[in-house]
Amino acid sequence: MSEQPSDRRRFRRIAFDARTTIAQNGWNWPVQLVDLSLKGLLVQRPDDWQGNRAEAFYVDIRLDPQAHIKMQVKLAHDEHGQLGFECEHIDLESISHLRRLIELNLGDEEELERELGALLQV
Secondary structure (H helix, E strand, C coil): CCCCHHHHCCCCCEECCCEEEEEECCEEEEEEEEEECCCEEEEECCCCCCCCCCCCEEEEEECCCCCEEEEEEEEEEEECCEEEEEEEEECHHHHHHHHHHHHHHHCCHHHHHHHHHHHHHC
16 A cells, blocks of 8 residues: 555644754755744755755754754755755754744644644654
């Protein structure tokens, strides 16, 4: 039985625009954030992209001068001019900001709780 993309996606993506930077080994790329979820993010690939898929990346999403979402991610896919990253580590403060952001955008606390439950099962 083949798995459909909709079967695999358990985390609703929300379109969001915030100042976002991807970093790896001294390189820093300002990127255009397309969307994010509890499990990762999608960005436009920068013209000068030279990321190494085999190593971890670090993301900083600036919500305001004091609030940031910071996570360690791995590159999941690079296609159609976009980079998809999967979260490998996120600190407690960042997950709190991300949870609140998703909660505000979903408008459905039960759906958020389902997604959080799925995240813990991954």
